[in-house]
Amino acid sequence: MLNISNLTYNIGGRTIIEETTLNIQDGWRVGVVGVNGAGKSTLFKLITGALHADGGTISLSSRQRLGVVRQDIPETDMPLIDMVLSANEEMAQLWKESETATDPDRIAEIFQRLGDMDAYAAPSRAATLLTGLGFREDQLSEPFSSFSGGWQMRVMLASVLFVEPDFLLLDEPTNHLDLEAIMWLETYLMSYPHTLMIISHDRELLNKCIDHVIHVDKKQLMLYSGNYDTFERERAARLGMQQKMFEKQQAERAHMQKFIDRFKAQASKARQAQSRVKAMERMDLVDAVIADRAIKFNFPNPDKIAPPMISIRQADIGYVEGKPILRRVHENIDPDDRIALLGANGNGKSTLMKLIAGKLGIMGGEVARSNKLRIGYFSQHQTEELDVTQTPYEAMRDLMAKHKPDVREPVVRAKLGAFGFSKDLADNKIGSLSGGEKARLLFAFMSFDAPHLLLLDEPTNHLDIDAREALVQALNAYEGAIVIVSHDPNMVERVADRLWLVKDGAVQNFDGDLEDYRKFIVQTRREERKESKKEKVAEVKPSVVEEPKPARVNPHKVTKIEKEIERLNAEKAKLESKMADPDFYKDAMRAADAQKSYATIVAQLEEQEELWLTVNG
Structure with a gap:
């Protein structure tokens, strides 16, 4: 059981969490939600002891093992399977001791304890976790250091899952996973046998895996029962009731103030007027509901263009040096297509996107594009190319000036405003923007000239749940074509009406929906x-x-x-x-x-x- 009592935490003179109290029962599966910067990760660090509270207490039973994914990546050539096995320190130590122990009673204790821990099945369990998170069987004996940072984080995730701690904390566990691994993780967490707390912007994951929600908002932790959809309904109802109470109270105060203003100068009514003044002072005021400034996206609709916009005929796709990654691709993209690319990381989804965008040539076959075709291409890697010394306004002005040298300031600001950039935000340096704000700036850049085709390669990585919802709505309102690679199942299900499977060097239509793909x-x-x-x-x-x-x-x-x-x-x-x-x-x-x-x-x-x-x- 986790007890949080009167918790307060300040950073840099700013209060993040203030005198809040909360209890988490054993066995609960809790989603932690809130806008970026609200204090979700700070809460986790306070629970683990990485940060220390400025007031109040956090207590967890001393018998409960706390598990969190390591963020420090070790430098080691240890095989992946051994990395995961070593995460259970007691088991690893017992195996090591069994090789040197000489006392018969101690040896008996060791093997009895290993049996109780089901240590003989441990390698099989570790392999299941790693393959579930996307590793091939033949990779399990490869050295940890030979994998990229994203894949190493998968090993860290597998390691904490292998230990099965009594209290598991997961902070955005899907960040380094593809859609296939996320689907596996959903299934795994749905049957996790102990207490779970998870920070996630993945609505689908939260709906399937949790039974309580902690909303981190306005320095407080508010607990709700149910999954994420239930939380949204209950919160909306609560805010609606709060607003009605506020309006009723304001009407009552206005009536009392009117009486005071009218009769305070009359001796016969002065006592009643003074009584109403005191009543107003004693009144426990209800705050008005200040609507959160939800981010709204607005992709401009393109002019009409004849199909097909792009025709790919028996194309071999890859890079100049080496063998083709994709072979004999044979597909069309029409003006009304909404296509999601499926397939595990490394199978060639981003390579196909680069070909469609015209950033990569073919090694064989043919690609034909409409002469009128305009393409908007989004990739998270583009954030690295932003000039952090410019403001969003300056960067957008320079981009638009390449097409129209005399572009006017109101036009530039209107393009930025369509993606939630106020004048103040547009005049800040790009280097000071959050990850979500930089992503929105890239959306503005890619769509300023009303492209016929939007190519979106992992567009939601830095967006919170509200921003993801706004993006889905904007894409569904957009009248051009879309090709999307996303690890957000909710977005794929709501935006795409065609699925292309990129697997084993081929691209083919997948006949079915995402549920069919899960089964596949x-x-x-x-x-x-x-x-x-x-x-x-x-x-x-x-x-x-x-x-x-x-x-x-x-x-x-x-x-x-x-x-x-x-x-x-x-x-x-x-x-x-x-x-x-x-x-x-x-x-x-x-x-x-x-x-x-x-x-x-x-x-x-x-x-x-x-x-x-x-x-x-």
Whole structure:
């Protein structure tokens, strides 16, 4: 149980959280929401002890293990699977001690504790987490240092999930994940067996994985029951009631003030007037609901253009050096298309976007574009190219001046205003803008000339939930074509009406919706695991696996596998019986050999059971 009492935290003379109290019960699954800068990450740091409160207390049971994703990336060549296994420090220490321990009683304690921790299945669990987060089976033995920062953060996420802490804190866990990994994480968190607190701007994730919401707003923590959609409805109702109370109170005050102004000078009414003055002073004032300044986007609609805008014919796509990443791509893009690109990171989605944008040529085939076609291209990497010494107004003016040298100031400011830039904000240096504000500036840049086609490569990375909602609404109001790569399932479902799957060097239409795609991912990964198991079994027992697969179930083959499973179970039970006797550990060498034999038997048993399932279809 987490208890927060009268918590206050200040930074740089500004109060972030002020005298707020909250209790989180064990087993709750809590989403932490609020606008960027409200104090969500600050709250997490206060809970973990990375920051210290200026007032109040935060208490967590000493018996509960707190888990948080490490932000410091270690420099190590340790294999990925070992990185995850080492996250459980107690298990890792016990395995290490088992290799050197000589006291029989201590050895018995070690193996008993390892058994209680289900340590023999730990490598399988670690592999499941890593493959769920997008790693291939053959990558699990590769060194950690050989992967990019985003992939290393996936390993850090897998590590904290592997430990299964009693109280798990996740701060934007989907930031480094693609859509496929997010779908897997949703399923995993839905069945997480302990307390969960998660900061996320992913509406779909929150709706599926939480049963309470903490809203960080106006220096307070407000608790709601239910998922994110329930929170929005309840908050809207509460704010509506607050506004009605405010209006009623203001009407009452106006009536009292009118009486005071009218009769305060009359001796006969002076006492009543003074009484009303005191009543007004005692009144517990209700604040007016100040509507949050929701960001609104407005993409200008283009002029008409004949289809197809872009025609790709049997194109091989890649970079000058090396083999094509995508082969024989054969697709059209029409003026009314709304296309989402699906596929795991590294399969070529961004490469295809660059080709469509005209930033990448083809290695073979043909690409034809309409002469009138204007394209707006958004990529988060463009934020690195912004001149941080300019203001948004200066940057937009310079961009528009390339097309119309005598562009007037009101026109420039109107373009910026369509994406939430007031005059004050437009006159600040770009270097002082938040990530979300820079993203909005890029939207303004890409669309100032009313493009016929919007290419959006991960447009929501720095947008909070309200800004994402505004973007979805703006895209749905836009009358041109859209091609989008996004790890936000909510955005894909609401914006796209066609899905292209980019996988294994090919681009093809995906016939179905995102729910069908979820099932496709599950089935694909199941088949990949089966194939990997078959390859491992082939190395151990080639005579079993290398038989040609019959059209129907071969009863002799099934019997053979079942006998092998029975034999392995008998060996496993025999070893378990021996290992349960403390005297068995008096011979440390024999105990270590038995432990290795036991791990081998468990692995072989898993392989044979998987093979039995495969043979039986």
